[in-house]
Amino acid sequence: MDEMLEQKYEELNALLSEKKHRLFLELAGDLSPVDLADFLASLDDETLLTAFRLLPKDVAADAFAELDSDVQETVIRSTTDTRLGQILDELAVDDAVDVLQELPASLVKRVLRRASPETRALINKFLSYPEGSAGSVMTAEFLSLSENFTVKQAIEHIRGTGIDKETVYMAYITDGRSMLRGIVSLRDLLFAAEDTRIGDIMETDILSATTLEHREVASELISRYDLLALPIVDNEGRLVGIITVDDAVDVLKEEATEDIEKMAGIAPSDKPYMKDSVTSIYKKRIPWLLLLMLLATFTGGIISHFDGLLGSYVLLTAFMPMLMNSGGNAGGQTSVTVIRALALDEVQLRDIFRVWYKELRVALISGITLGVVNFIKTMLIDFRCDFSPEHLLTAAIVSLTLVLILPVANLIGASLPILAKRLGFDPAVMASPFITTIVDAVSLLIFFSLATLWL
Amino acid sequence: MDEMLEQKYEELNALLSEKKHRLFLELAGDLSPVDLADFLASLDDETLLTAFRLLPKDVAADAFAELDSDVQETVIRSTTDTRLGQILDELAVDDAVDVLQELPASLVKRVLRRASPETRALINKFLSYPEGSAGSVMTAEFLSLSENFTVKQAIEHIRGTGIDKETVYMAYITDGRSMLRGIVSLRDLLFAAEDTRIGDIMETDILSATTLEHREVASELISRYDLLALPIVDNEGRLVGIITVDDAVDVLKEEATEDIEKMAGIAPSDKPYMKDSVTSIYKKRIPWLLLLMLLATFTGGIISHFDGLLGSYVLLTAFMPMLMNSGGNAGGQTSVTVIRALALDEVQLRDIFRVWYKELRVALISGITLGVVNFIKTMLIDFRCDFSPEHLLTAAIVSLTLVLILPVANLIGASLPILAKRLGFDPAVMASPFITTIVDAVSLLIFFSLATLWL
Numbered sequence: 001m002d003e004m005l006e007q008k009y010e011e012l013n014a015l016l017s018e019k020k021h022r023l024f025l026e027l028a029g030d031l032s033p034v035d036l037a038d039f040l041a042s043l044d045d046e047t048l049l050t051a052f053r054l055l056p057k058d059v060a061a062d063a064f065a066e067l068d069s070d071v072q073e074t075v076i077r078s079t080t081d082t083r084l085g086q087i088l089d090e091l092a093v094d095d096a097v098d099v100l101q102e103l104p105a106s107l108v109k110r111v112l113r114r115a116s117p118e119t120r121a122l123i124n125k126f127l128s129y130p131e132g133s134a135g136s137v138m139t140a141e142f143l144s145l146s147e148n149f150t151v152k153q154a155i156e157h158i159r160g161t162g163i164d165k166e167t168v169y170m171a172y173i174t175d176g177r178s179m180l181r182g183i184v185s186l187r188d189l190l191f192a193a194e195d196t197r198i199g200d201i202m203e204t205d206i207l208s209a210t211t212l213e214h215r216e217v218a219s220e221l222i223s224r225y226d227l228l229a230l231p232i233v234d235n236e237g238r239l240v241g242i243i244t245v246d247d248a249v250d251v252l253k254e255e256a257t258e259d260i261e262k263m264a265g266i267a268p269s270d271k272p273y274m275k276d277s278v279t280s281i282y283k284k285r286i287p288w289l290l291l292l293m294l295l296a297t298f299t300g301g302i303i304s305h306f307d308g309l310l311g312s313y314v315l316l317t318a319f320m321p322m323l324m325n326s327g328g329n330a331g332g333q334t335s336v337t338v339i340r341a342l343a344l345d346e347v348q349l350r351d352i353f354r355v356w357y358k359e360l361r362v363a364l365i366s367g368i369t370l371g372v373v374n375f376i377k378t379m380l381i382d383f384r385c386d387f388s389p390e391h392l393l394t395a396a397i398v399s400l401t402l403v404l405i406l407p408v409a410n411l412i413g414a415s416l417p418i419l420a421k422r423l424g425f426d427p428a429v430m431a432s433p434f435i436t437t438i439v440d441a442v443s444l445l446i447f448f449s450l451a452t453l454w455l
Numbered sequence: 456m457d458e459m460l461e462q463k464y465e466e467l468n469a470l471l472s473e474k475k476h477r478l479f480l481e482l483a484g485d486l487s488p489v490d491l492a493d494f495l496a497s498l499d500d501e502t503l504l505t506a507f508r509l510l511p512k513d514v515a516a517d518a519f520a521e522l523d524s525d526v527q528e529t530v531i532r533s534t535t536d537t538r539l540g541q542i543l544d545e546l547a548v549d550d551a552v553d554v555l556q557e558l559p560a561s562l563v564k565r566v567l568r569r570a571s572p573e574t575r576a577l578i579n580k581f582l583s584y585p586e587g588s589a590g591s592v593m594t595a596e597f598l599s600l601s602e603n604f605t606v607k608q609a610i611e612h613i614r615g616t617g618i619d620k621e622t623v624y625m626a627y628i629t630d631g632r633s634m635l636r637g638i639v640s641l642r643d644l645l646f647a648a649e650d651t652r653i654g655d656i657m658e659t660d661i662l663s664a665t666t667l668e669h670r671e672v673a674s675e676l677i678s679r680y681d682l683l684a685l686p687i688v689d690n691e692g693r694l695v696g697i698i699t700v701d702d703a704v705d706v707l708k709e710e711a712t713e714d715i716e717k718m719a720g721i722a723p724s725d726k727p728y729m730k731d732s733v734t735s736i737y738k739k740r741i742p743w744l745l746l747l748m749l750l751a752t753f754t755g756g757i758i759s760h761f762d763g764l765l766g767s768y769v770l771l772t773a774f775m776p777m778l779m780n781s782g783g784n785a786g787g788q789t790s791v792t793v794i795r796a797l798a799l800d801e802v803q804l805r806d807i808f809r810v811w812y813k814e815l816r817v818a819l820i821s822g823i824t825l826g827v828v829n830f831i832k833t834m835l836i837d838f839r840c841d842f843s844p845e846h847l848l849t850a851a852i853v854s855l856t857l858v859l860i861l862p863v864a865n866l867i868g869a870s871l872p873i874l875a876k877r878l879g880f881d882p883a884v885m886a887s888p889f890i891t892t893i894v895d896a897v898s899l900l901i902f903f904s905l906a907t908l909w910l
Binding site for chain 1: 485487489610613614617618623624641642645646660677678679680681683700701703704705707708711712714715716718719720721727728729733734736737740741743744745747748749751752754755756758759762765766769770772773774775776777779780781783784785787788790791792793795796799801802806809813816817820821824825828829832836837886887888891892895899
């Protein structure tokens with residue numbers, strides 16, 4: 001499948017450079033918009049613009065909506081105003097809004113000037129929904145029906161008006177003030193008698209979200225209840241748009257990527273990695289690197305505090321990385337488990353004591369396992385089977401430290417994400433890097449205290 | 456919304472304990488299957504079984520399919536064989552298979568004995584698809600049409616047979632040998648003239664996946680091309696099932712969770728966190744904890760090798776955690792970025808040199824930033840503004856180490872996931888914990904080498 005696509009891209013490329021434009025259009029017309037956009041994005045700027053100018057306006061608009069924003073910008077900068085107006089009219093409002101949101105303000109003005117007054121008003125309304133809101137990802141192209149229609153009239157109405165709608169499978173019934181009254185699916189229409197009144201078969205127990213709801217919450221509703229589309233209403237309950245399942249899938253994937261990035265201490269990115277500039281990547285990563293570096297000062301402070309001990313027993317230093325890593329890894333495992341469970345709504349804030357109890361038991365048996373294995377390994381490998389009292393004591397201290405570190409690490413790893421959520425922050429930032437730094441300090445404190453006590 | 460649900464659950468609970476069974480059934484019938492399952496799962500075993508027995512068989516089956524496997528097991532163990540047979544017949548084949556896959560073998564036998572021979576044959580066929588394959592998540596309940604039907608006949612046919620199908624919005628046209636010939640959507644039927652032949656309007660350029668394809672690949676196709684369903688064919692190209700978009704969403708969410716868990720060094724879990732037992736959680740985490748603990752032996756070895764240096768300059772020890780953390784964090788950030796880019800198909804194996812070049816530049820400016828900030832911080836805070844030559848030299852060595860560590864960390868973080876993918880492993884295991892352990896050793900080696908050279 002992937003190889004077939006690449007062959008097609010090569011063929012298209014050849015046709016372009018040989019100026020066989022008619023054949024190019026024929027082959028390009030067979031591609032889905034997302035594949036055509038992929039092909040266009042792989043071209044150098046000049047060829048891209050040539051190719052784009054050749055495409056008929058509907059094909060051009062569909063592919064344009066799928067392009068990355070930097071490529072869209074390139075295209076817009078070199079396209080005439082008339083052509084731009086045509087493409088904008090072909091785009092669904094939500095796609096047009098997506099395009100405009102990523103453009104520099106000067107270009108937005110130029111693009112909007114070409115739109116018809118109605119389109120402009122609609123686009124401006126959509127542009128006012130905050131980023132990440134349900135309003136910002138909904139589409140205004142939904143099917144409306146009157147509840148006084150018969151099923152036969154409804155199907156006629158869909159035939160007449162449905163061609164430009166985002167989906168024809170769900171239709172929405174509103175009253176005179178645009179309040180959402182009911183939903184009917186094309187499936188329901190199909191299985192109902194022709195003269196049934198829509199008002200009698202429409203579903204009135206309706207799931208919906210408001211425009212200001214987070215787009216992830218709306219998408220989760222679609223996922224949980226296996227919906228094809230979710231109606232979006234304004235604060236007064238008036239129907240203003242719908243989110244379709246394909247857009248919900250995109251949202252859920254983007255949110256998963258954002259969570260993963262946050263867990264690694266990276267600011268979320270909306271550009272594909274290969275397109276992102278070095279300075280942009282730098283800016284997303286450096287704040288956490290700096291913060292965590294400065295936080296590690298405390299760990300350094302603990303070590304300095306025990307420099308007398310370390311001076312006499314340099315041997316202890318060799319165990320520090322292993323102890324810090326083990327604590328950090330255990331805390332990281334716990335925090336990621338809890339963060340994901342919070343995201344999937346499997347754990348609630350009130351569950352914190354049950355989570356603690358569970359993690360404490362996991363930590364206990366994990367700590368004992370690590371301690372025993374470490375004791376054997378230290379005696380056999382690090383101390384080459386030399387069972388002197390000092391070696392035995394050192395190995396025992398290291399192993400006991402492991403047993404004690406694990407519960408602390410797991411409790412910190414479990415608590416910080418829940419605390420973050422409680423305080424209204426995103427739990428994902430409380431993942432491995434942050435937990436590691438805190439657990440490091442605690443681990444060394446336990447280690448050095450035990451060593452001071454016994455050595 | 457969540458609060459409304461909880462009120463309903465409380466109400467249902469009250470009705471159950473007051474034995475108002477008719478009212479209970481009325482209210483329970485209003486709940487969606489997934490919510491009803493949530494409610495049932497919140498009950499103690501005895502109440503759960505009482506409630507389950509009250510439900511009519513179709514409602515019971517729908518809710519049953521949404522229950523977690525441990526609750527399903529509880530229900531099956533206490534349900535009569537006749538009732539079990541009824542519920543099994545009501546379940547879609549893919550749901551029945553999901554149930555059976557999680558049950559102990561003895562229960563599977565008992566359940567299968569109650570199914571009709573046809574259902575049993577179908578279920579056994581589905582059970583033979585490997586876990587994680589497209590075959591294991593597809594459904595056999597799809598709509599078939601003949602290409603010789605007119606649109607009018609096709610719609611009549613859908614009215615007659617569609618009621619039990621997973622979706623009525625996509626219909627599939629096969630020839631006498633079950634080979635997939637075309638697809639037609641209900642939308643196409645709606646907008647076509649009544650006497651048009653299906654063969655003339657069906658789409659013949661069809662996306663499909665084979666039963667043995669990974670379920671994530673099939674789901675990604677649905678996501679990329681905004682499909683409502685993807686046809687699944689066997690090795691000979693015969694249509695055997697479809698995957699619908701709602702199941703694809705579930706697959707993509709589960710795969711994202713698995714990736715996140717792997718990145719934290721946890722074996723993937725198929726149970727919600729609160730339901731997972733302590734020993735099961737332990738087993739998922741301990742292999743990585745043990746492996747990484749043993750790997751840290753090398754880091755300890757490096758420290759032992761330089762114990763003369765550390766004996767004379769105990770001061771150096773205090774900088775070790777910060778250096779190891781910074782390297783680990785930078786390497787972790789890079790690896791997670793690259794792992795996600797690989798998963799989203801934004802980076803290909805052949806891009807490795809471009810990735811290296813990008814990461815090298817990011818590392819260079821990050822390293823210099825960290826080095827400069829660290830130098831200032833060390834002189835002002837750690838050395839309390841005492842600008843003696845030894846302090847200046849130590850701070851310089853630490854900062855230079857940071858500048859050198861970052862490129863190494865980023866290159867390791869970028870290379871290992873790509874290498875893993877090249878070798879056919881899942882890149883996700885090459886995330887922070889693993890990278891951290893390797894980068895730790897390299898960081899200390901650089902640090903101690905510089906210190907030996909200059910101190």
